[in-house]
Amino acid sequence: MRLSDVLSKPPKREYIQVDGFLKGKKGNIGQQVDLTVGNIALNYFCSECDDLRTYYSKGKLTAVFVDKDTISIDAALECGSCKNCTQVWFLVHSENDITSVAPKIRILKLGRHLSEKVAIYGTKYGEYSTLLDKAELAYNNNLGAGAIIYLRKIYEKITICTAQQMNIQYQQYEGGNPKNFRELLEEVDKQCSIIPFEFKKNGYKLFRELSGLVHGNCDEGLGLLKYEALNENTNPPAMLGRIE
Numbered sequence: 001m002r003l004s005d006v007l008s009k010p011p012k013r014e015y016i017q018v019d020g021f022l023k024g025k026k027g028n029i030g031q032q033v034d035l036t037v038g039n040i041a042l043n044y045f046c047s048e049c050d051d052l053r054t055y056y057s058k059g060k061l062t063a064v065f066v067d068k069d070t071i072s073i074d075a076a077l078e079c080g081s082c083k084n085c086t087q088v089w090f091l092v093h094s095e096n097d098i099t100s101v102a103p104k105i106r107i108l109k110l111g112r113h114l115s116e117k118v119a120i121y122g123t124k125y126g127e128y129s130t131l132l133d134k135a136e137l138a139y140n141n142n143l144g145a146g147a148i149i150y151l152r153k154i155y156e157k158i159t160i161c162t163a164q165q166m167n168i169q170y171q172q173y174e175g176g177n178p179k180n181f182r183e184l185l186e187e188v189d190k191q192c193s194i195i196p197f198e199f200k201k202n203g204y205k206l207f208r209e210l211s212g213l214v215h216g217n218c219d220e221g222l223g224l225l226k227y228e229a230l231n232e233n234t235n236p237p238a239m240l241g242r243i244e
């Protein structure tokens with residue numbers, strides 16, 4: 001596997017071994033190294049094409065050593081169809097020697113500076129798209145509490161919308177919010193399986209945690225950690241796919 005393969009996938013917590021890409025470099029802080037690792041390819045919603053498109057990195061990628069085991073990589077990406085541009089930034093950390101022949105790496109941070117015509121989800125998921133985009137952008141900017149709140153809003157909207165479609169009655173506060181969200185979620189899920197199995201087996205634990213975070217104290221660090229777990233385990237777009 002090459003570095004570009006890892007950069008072309010969503011960040012994961014596990015370290016992945018890749019072909020050496022900084023072999024024999026000193027790794028002094030601030031040192032710049034041109035990389036020969038292939039192109040980065042990431043999917044974004046392109047408003048010019050009005051659909052999801054693959055954006056490819058243009059030009060030579062350069063790494064800057066942030067410390068001995070960490071590098072920063074900037075990339076300009078271009079839509080494969082219409083040449084719309086956007087920028088991303090990666091902080092890549094290595095578990096072993098990053099200059100070795102087989103470094104084990106992971107994306108520590110993926111920063112996106114999305115241009116106006118580019119979005120993560122665009123209009124693909126209707127009214128949920130904006131919330132999904134906001135959750136991701138908050139997460140990208142280390143605003144863990146914000147990311148969690150948007151995520152909770154998405155789950156709530158999906159659940160309520162499904163309940164309405166299936167004529168499931170529930171107690172509401174003024175304004176329409178359910179009085180017992182978890183109860184409603186379980187009821188909806190019983191009739192129309194919207195929650196992935198991996199998630200259910202823990203007795204909806206992640207949802208409980210999500211509620212706890214929104215209603216209790218949620219610091220940014222904890223929010224970021226939980227957002228990763230929630231997003232990974234529930235995948236809001238996959239849930240939306242189940243209702244459509």
Ligand SMILES: [Zn+2]
Nearest residue numbers: 046049079082
């Ligand atoms: Zn395009």
